Amino acid sequence: MTLVTPALTCFQTRRTQLLAWMQSLGGGIAIVPTAVERTRNRDNHYSYRHDSDFYYLSGFAEAQAWLVLIAGDTNQSILFCEGKNPEVEIWNGVRWGPEAAAAHFGFDLAHDLLDLHTRIPELLVGHRNLFSTLSRSAQPDLLKQLQDWLTKAQTSVRDTRALPQQWLDLSEVLGEMRLIKDATELATMRAAAAISAQGHVRAMQTARPGLHEYALEAELLYHFRKQGAQSVAYDSIVAAGANACVLHHRAGNAIMRDGDLVLIDAGCELDGYASDITRTFPANGRFSGPQRALYEIVLAAQQGAQAKTSPAHHWNAGHEAAVQILTQGLLDEGLLKGTLAEALESGAYRRFYMHRTGHWLGMDVHDVGGYRSPPASDQERPWRELQPGMVLTIEPGLYVRPADDLAEKFWNIGIRIEDDAIVTATGCELITRGVPVAADEIEALMRAGQT
Ligand code: GLY
Numbered sequence: 001m002t003l004v005t006p007a008l009t010c011f012q013t014r015r016t017q018l019l020a021w022m023q024s025l026g027g028g029i030a031i032v033p034t035a036v037e038r039t040r041n042r043d044n045h046y047s048y049r050h051d052s053d054f055y056y057l058s059g060f061a062e063a064q065a066w067l068v069l070i071a072g073d074t075n076q077s078i079l080f081c082e083g084k085n086p087e088v089e090i091w092n093g094v095r096w097g098p099e100a101a102a103a104h105f106g107f108d109l110a111h112d113l114l115d116l117h118t119r120i121p122e123l124l125v126g127h128r129n130l131f132s133t134l135s136r137s138a139q140p141d142l143l144k145q146l147q148d149w150l151t152k153a154q155t156s157v158r159d160t161r162a163l164p165q166q167w168l169d170l171s172e173v174l175g176e177m178r179l180i181k182d183a184t185e186l187a188t189m190r191a192a193a194a195i196s197a198q199g200h201v202r203a204m205q206t207a208r209p210g211l212h213e214y215a216l217e218a219e220l221l222y223h224f225r226k227q228g229a230q231s232v233a234y235d236s237i238v239a240a241g242a243n244a245c246v247l248h249h250r251a252g253n254a255i256m257r258d259g260d261l262v263l264i265d266a267g268c269e270l271d272g273y274a275s276d277i278t279r280t281f282p283a284n285g286r287f288s289g290p291q292r293a294l295y296e297i298v299l300a301a302q303q304g305a306q307a308k309t310s311p312a313h314h315w316n317a318g319h320e321a322a323v324q325i326l327t328q329g330l331l332d333e334g335l336l337k338g339t340l341a342e343a344l345e346s347g348a349y350r351r352f353y354m355h356r357t358g359h360w361l362g363m364d365v366h367d368v369g370g371y372r373s374p375p376a377s378d379q380e381r382p383w384r385e386l387q388p389g390m391v392l393t394i395e396p397g398l399y400v401r402p403a404d405d406l407a408e409k410f411w412n413i414g415i416r417i418e419d420d421a422i423v424t425a426t427g428c429e430l431i432t433r434g435v436p437v438a439a440d441e442i443e444a445l446m447r448a449g450q451t
């Protein structure tokens with residue numbers, strides 16, 4: 001995948017920040033792999049996607065590479081990447097090669113990947129701490145690989161105290177760094193969001209009874225790629241009728257019928273950054289009464305959560321607001337019994353709303369960063385306060401599966417509304433509103449598409 005690299009200094013700045021953090025822990029060596037290429041079948045590979053942590057620090061999108069950072073008397077950043085190979089490049093495309101990569105991406109050194117297993121054991125000598133993305137690596141054998149290199153290094157030293165004594169995980173510190181997006185990242189995310197929103201518009205305007213779910217998936221893909229997005233950020237969910245009550249239903253063979261709602265949860269990935277939008281609309285262009293009633297509840301819940309998405313609130317405030325509004329709506333429509341306090345206390349609403357109201361968004365669609373104040377592993381910590389530059393989704397929903405104790409008019413209605421929000425100094429900016437969300441506006445858009 002060829003990426004448009006933003007100003008390369010941002011990757012160097014991140015390496016410098018991480019090296020400073022390593023120095024604060026006594027220094028050491030960090031080893032960060034990118035993702036491996038994976039076989040799909042026989043000679044055929046899955047479309048390659050770099051590892052997000054690796055790319056965040058390097059800007060380097062080729063497969064097989066490793067980044068080594070040394071926080072010692074002087075700091076050093078070293079790339080290992082595939083060497084130039086004219087024969088292979090005829091088949092698979094031009095590679096940077098170590099020399100050009102070092103110059104272009106600002107590494108102090110770069111080596112051919114062929115030297116990885118001799119050079120890394122040498123580089124390990126003299127460092128007390130070994131840092132890596134231990135709990136979040138896209139390299140399946142990372143721990144074994146690190147151990148193998150240490151074992152090899154032991155043969156070259158008299159005193160094994162010359163080798164790292166401590167293994168430290170980079171996942172949390174990188175999660176903290178990635179949680180606050182810089183201006184370049186936000187610009188890319190706005191662009192990704194705009195492409196995705198227009199893809200949803202195209203799908204809505206194409207939709208009509210008799211089409212298959214996969215036909216709308218094709219419209220989305222066509223638009224994403226035509227606008228320059230390299231990929232989807234995740235497999236597109238296109239769910240007609242009862243399928244909308246399956247939260248991660250992949251676009252399949254189902255036919256949209258007159259009277260069905262269609263739920264599309266889809267977003268493109270642009271230059272390494274995800275977007276994530278869900279819209280729900282009637283296949284025939286007109287919400288029925290029960291569909292509209294539940295739709296308005298979900299939309300109100302989204303507005304309630306949006307109002308709590310600001311630096312004045314913590315991460316969970318939006319979810320709490322959405323749950324209150326959804327639960328009151330379920331009571332008003334007779335889908336729940338009792339009082340609001342009882343339904344909240346018992347968790348009865350979870351029968352219809354079983355997921356959370358959002359997640360961090362960034363290089364990964366479910367992006368990294370703790371939802372509680374660090375350390376993330378401690379579940380007793382308070383919810384994290386929102387800060388400008390954080391990006392999250394706001395995505396309440398309601399899903400009514402058929403059951404004898406529920407009014408039949410609501411059966412098989414599945415609704416989710418999802419937008420992407422950048423936290424600002426005073427509130428949040430929804431960056432995905434290039435596709436309408438109000439029921440009347442959706443109906444008007446679909447009418448316009450049918451003419
Ligand atoms: N859009 C897919 C998800 O958030 O799980």
Ligand code: MN
Pocket residue numbers: 276359393395418
């Ligand atoms: Mn989402």
